[in-house]
Amino acid sequence: MMRFFVLIFAVIGLIGAGPQSASAQEKTAVQKGFELAPNSGKRILVFRPAIRVGAQSTAGLFEPNADWTEEATKNIQASLAEFQERIGNEVINAPEAYGAEAQNLQEHMDLFAAVSRSAIKYQFFAGQRLPTKKKDNREDIFDWSLGSGVSSLPGADGADYGLFIFNKDAYGSTGRKLLQGLAFLARVPVKSGEHQGFAGLVDLRSGDLLWLNADFAMGGDVRKPEGAQKRVGQLLEEFPGSDLPDGRGE
Amino acid sequence: MTNFMKNWFLSAALVLAFVVPSAVLANSYREQGQTVSVAKSDMEVTPPQDWNKLRARPGKKAETWTLDGELLNDVTFYGGIAPGKPLVKERNKKHEPLPKFEKETLLIEVPELLESTYRANRKIGLFELTSIEPSQFLGRDGVRFNYQYVDKDGLTRKGEARAVIVEAQLFMVTFDAPRLHYFDRTLDAFRALADTATL
Amino acid sequence: MSKFRQLSLLALAPLSALVFMPPLHAATAPMPPPFEGVYQPQGVDEIGWWREDDEDERALLNSPVLIHDEKLNNYVTDVLCRTVGYDRCSATRVYIIREPVFNASMTMNGTMRVFSGLLLRTRNEAELASVLAHEFGHFERRHGLQRFKGLRSGSDVAAWASVLAGVSMNYGAHRSMHGLNYQIYGSYFRFSRDDEREADLLGLGYLNSSDLRPHAAAEVWENLMGEATASASIKGLKKPNFGRVAFFASHPGNQERANYLSALALPDGAGRDDGADRYREALADWMPIFLDDQVKLNDFGASEYIIESLAQNGWTAELWFARGELYRNRGHPRDLVNAAEFYREAAFADPDLADAYRGLGLSLMKAGKRSEGQGALRRYLELNPDASDAKMIRMMAPELEVSE
Numbered sequence: 001m002m003r004f005f006v007l008i009f010a011v012i013g014l015i016g017a018g019p020q021s022a023s024a025q026e027k028t029a030v031q032k033g034f035e036l037a038p039n040s041g042k043r044i045l046v047f048r049p050a051i052r053v054g055a056q057s058t059a060g061l062f063e064p065n066a067d068w069t070e071e072a073t074k075n076i077q078a079s080l081a082e083f084q085e086r087i088g089n090e091v092i093n094a095p096e097a098y099g100a101e102a103q104n105l106q107e108h109m110d111l112f113a114a115v116s117r118s119a120i121k122y123q124f125f126a127g128q129r130l131p132t133k134k135k136d137n138r139e140d141i142f143d144w145s146l147g148s149g150v151s152s153l154p155g156a157d158g159a160d161y162g163l164f165i166f167n168k169d170a171y172g173s174t175g176r177k178l179l180q181g182l183a184f185l186a187r188v189p190v191k192s193g194e195h196q197g198f199a200g201l202v203d204l205r206s207g208d209l210l211w212l213n214a215d216f217a218m219g220g221d222v223r224k225p226e227g228a229q230k231r232v233g234q235l236l237e238e239f240p241g242s243d244l245p246d247g248r249g250e
Numbered sequence: 251m252t253n254f255m256k257n258w259f260l261s262a263a264l265v266l267a268f269v270v271p272s273a274v275l276a277n278s279y280r281e282q283g284q285t286v287s288v289a290k291s292d293m294e295v296t297p298p299q300d301w302n303k304l305r306a307r308p309g310k311k312a313e314t315w316t317l318d319g320e321l322l323n324d325v326t327f328y329g330g331i332a333p334g335k336p337l338v339k340e341r342n343k344k345h346e347p348l349p350k351f352e353k354e355t356l357l358i359e360v361p362e363l364l365e366s367t368y369r370a371n372r373k374i375g376l377f378e379l380t381s382i383e384p385s386q387f388l389g390r391d392g393v394r395f396n397y398q399y400v401d402k403d404g405l406t407r408k409g410e411a412r413a414v415i416v417e418a419q420l421f422m423v424t425f426d427a428p429r430l431h432y433f434d435r436t437l438d439a440f441r442a443l444a445d446t447a448t449l
Numbered sequence: 450m451s452k453f454r455q456l457s458l459l460a461l462a463p464l465s466a467l468v469f470m471p472p473l474h475a476a477t478a479p480m481p482p483p484f485e486g487v488y489q490p491q492g493v494d495e496i497g498w499w500r501e502d503d504e505d506e507r508a509l510l511n512s513p514v515l516i517h518d519e520k521l522n523n524y525v526t527d528v529l530c531r532t533v534g535y536d537r538c539s540a541t542r543v544y545i546i547r548e549p550v551f552n553a554s555m556t557m558n559g560t561m562r563v564f565s566g567l568l569l570r571t572r573n574e575a576e577l578a579s580v581l582a583h584e585f586g587h588f589e590r591r592h593g594l595q596r597f598k599g600l601r602s603g604s605d606v607a608a609w610a611s612v613l614a615g616v617s618m619n620y621g622a623h624r625s626m627h628g629l630n631y632q633i634y635g636s637y638f639r640f641s642r643d644d645e646r647e648a649d650l651l652g653l654g655y656l657n658s659s660d661l662r663p664h665a666a667a668e669v670w671e672n673l674m675g676e677a678t679a680s681a682s683i684k685g686l687k688k689p690n691f692g693r694v695a696f697f698a699s700h701p702g703n704q705e706r707a708n709y710l711s712a713l714a715l716p717d718g719a720g721r722d723d724g725a726d727r728y729r730e731a732l733a734d735w736m737p738i739f740l741d742d743q744v745k746l747n748d749f750g751a752s753e754y755i756i757e758s759l760a761q762n763g764w765t766a767e768l769w770f771a772r773g774e775l776y777r778n779r780g781h782p783r784d785l786v787n788a789a790e791f792y793r794e795a796a797f798a799d800p801d802l803a804d805a806y807r808g809l810g811l812s813l814m815k816a817g818k819r820s821e822g823q824g825a826l827r828r829y830l831e832l833n834p835d836a837s838d839a840k841m842i843r844m845m846a847p848e849l850e851v852s853e
Contacts (some may be wrong), residue, residue, distance in 0.1 A: 002435055070500075102510070102511045103396065103511045103513070105403070106508060106511035106512065106513070107406065107430060107513070110403065110404050110405050111405060111431070113432050114322060114405060114428065115319040115321075115322065116402065117319075117321065118318055118319030118321050118322050121319065122277075122318070122319045128276070129274075129276070129277070130275060130277050130302040130316070130318075130319070131277065131278065131300075131302055131419055132279070132300050132301070132302050132317065133302075135300075142294025144318070145431065146430070146431060147432070147435070148431075149430055149431065178279035216438065301753050328537050328602050341629045344684055344685065344686055345684065345686070347684065347747060348747060349747045349778065352778055354782075354785070354815045355780070356811060356814065356815060356845075357841075358811070358838060358841045358842070358845065359811065361838075365745060366745045366746075366747055366778065368744070369549075369745045369746055370745070370746045370747045370748075373548065373549070373550065374548070374747075375514065375547040375548040375549050375565060375742050376513065376514060376545075376547055376646045377745075379837060379838075379839060381838075382837055382840075383840035383841060384840055384841055384844050393841060400514055404512060404513065405515070406513055411553075442722070
């Protein structure tokens with residue numbers, strides 16, 4: 001009897017894996033009418049990016065790797081700054097905060113996570129879309145906000161926009177790559193390496209979410225500078241004002 | 251065909267048989283101006299603006315409406331909780347019982363019932379009732395109360411609720427939202443919605 | 450045979466045999482090893498986890514559930530340091546979290562989390578010290594790291610097996626544990642029973658070498674079992690099989706543990722101080738709050754057990770009040786009669802305790818004693834005219850007409 005139920009769940013698991021396929025993995029939204037002209041000299045405040053990089057062992061258990069995370073953080077931040085400079089915006093790292101200021105920042109970051117998750121779940125991807133958000137999609141409306149309290153965040157008075165980045169990376173270890181190969185033969189989908197990230201740009205006066213990018217299957221090995229560039233490129237894909245003349249290759 | 255394969259096919263068939271058309275699985279539209287009953291009860295509301303109703307129900311006699319998702323604004327209707335019943339579904343009736351509404355429950359004790367339900371259900375330690383006042387609800391003498399708590403996701407949320415006891419049954423509507431931006435932003439919309447409630 | 454089994458067999462030897470044996474240090478927990486100096490993480494896994502734990506700690510520092518009270522934090526830290534030694538203690542930071550659960554944990558980087566439900570249940574410094582020293586033992590033996598490695602290799606086998614069975618893999622349980630609130634709970638691994646025993650041994654070693662009574666370690670356990678039994682009884686459940694109940698399942702079970710903890714305690718330490726008075730004084734402001742958090746969880750049996758346990762040192766107004774709340778919340782007719790009595794005791798012990806009159810008034814009204822209830826509610830308003838529910842109460846108990 002037990003085996004029977006295990007199999008049912010397995011089938012559900014397979015079907016469940018379906019909608020998560022590549023085509024539904026990535027989405028960007030911009031607040032209607034928002035434009036960030038290149039070389040406009042806007043200042044972007046980057047909040048402590050939550051970046052974690054590690055290996056992924058065979059069963060999908062996350063193994064953190066401090067060197068990789070350090071590397072990746074450095075690479076991503078460098079790429080970020082470079083990318084922004086190319087489109088003419090200045091990147092500022094948010095200053096350290098303590099006490100009540102730090103608690104306020106933490107609460108805003110938690111709120112950003114809640115807002116992003118809601119936007120992703122209820123507006124981005126089909127399946128759970130709220131009907132009022134479907135309507136918004138039809139009219140190209142993307143209306144989410146953190147509220148004007150963001151103007152009191154540390155560093156906000158010296159910047160125009162705030163950038164929040166979440167990037168979690170787990171690379172397949174040898175075991176998992178082997179498993180993936182075998183699974184391929186068995187025609188069972190087993191993703192090697194889990195890549196998840198979302199990034200959001202917030203107006204530091206109104207708190208409006210001007211731009212949100214959710215990507216659950218990104219490429220680029222962030223441990224290497226080129227990979228970090230590619231990842232930043234993907235994270236900041238369709239970043240407002242980023243229509244750069246060609247020459248901006250992979 | 252081996253037993254293994256037979257089991258596979260049977261499982262697949264069963265699953266597919268139970269896969270309901272997506273329309274039923276989706277979250278529903280609650281259109282402005284359309285009177286509709288809530289929480290499987292005789293309580294009705296006429297939304298002054300468009301709302302969404304979540305497919306997932308917190309309990310047999312409860313339902314949740316939202317504008318931006320329950321993490322950001324959560325309006326929950328409780329439609330006629332009978333004596334001996336909890337507000338929301340219990341995960342395990344025997345091992346983790348939730349507080350029950352009783353025949354003897356006074357109107358002034360309803361806020362405590364909500365507090366205890368949240369604390370027991372979510373295992374949280376920070377919850378404060380900030381005010382409790384007499385107020386009209388469903389055209390009768392009821393209570394209006396406000397609260398604040400730290401939820402499991404670490405966000406501090408504020409709440410406002412209206413409740414009344416009618417013929418030994420509890421009718422209530424609650425509104426929960428993060429204290430940052432969302433509570434203030436959606437409060438008027440909630441009040442306008444709650445004002446249209448009739449029984 | 451593992452070192453632990455050798456010791457436990459000795460410890461559980463019949464008393465008569467012990468009488469004829471010379472005093473055996475092997476029958477009690479061994480003294481802790483000398484301090485080796487500040488430890489730095491080594492290897493990819495450990496360095497990686499320290500980094501994660503450090504990030505979690507940053508967020509924990511800014512969490513709204515953290516209790517910032519300096520006096521309380523200093524006290525708990527001091528109890529830890531006095532027990533394991535100030536040199537070892539310098540590698541840790543103690544955080545107190547407002548959550549009504551009996552728990553304490555220590556992550557690999559030295560972050561110790563103590564939950565308010567724990568502080569509610571330990572009744573003296575010796576009991577608190579035994580739990581903290583046990584958690585410190587996990588840290589010192591780097592059990593977290595070992596568990597992680599063990600988990601990893603264990604789950605690899607499962608993954609292979611499932612592919613061969615043709616089942617699609619979901620990402621491991623670890624990911625769901627690292628959900629939205631990982632900074633509160635920290636990187637969490639269920640330690641093996643052997644790890645738990647080793648931590649017990651080490652923790653008791655510290656306690657034996659301290660100035661506190663080591664038998665308290667067994668008493669913490671006994672109290673937890675008593676509470677779980679009381680809780681199950683009221684719920685109409687069978688007496689718990691401690692091997693199955695959540696917290697206990699990951700630790701060596703039940704009476705066995707209380708027994709060996711007791712046996713491993715240094716006999717000479719039996720007469721030592723518990724630090725009960727110091728503990729009560731340090732927790733004085735917080736105890737009623739933690740107790741209230743507990744009562745509101747709707748676990749009648751557990752809450753009543755805890756109240757009665759605290760009352761062994763004498764019934765206070767707060768304890769009577771908490772008991773009143775407990776009974777009023779359950780609200781059966783006999784409960785209301787009892788609740789009224791408990792609230793009266795509270796008011797007698799502290800005539801300025803406004804909430805006691807509130808509870809009394811409501812209980813009486815629910816029991817049908819309307820005018821008596823209204824009298825109590827009026828007294829509540831006299832004592833606390835700006836209460837958050839004053840308007841509602843006034844409606845229920847209007848001012849008496851002053852007769853001309």
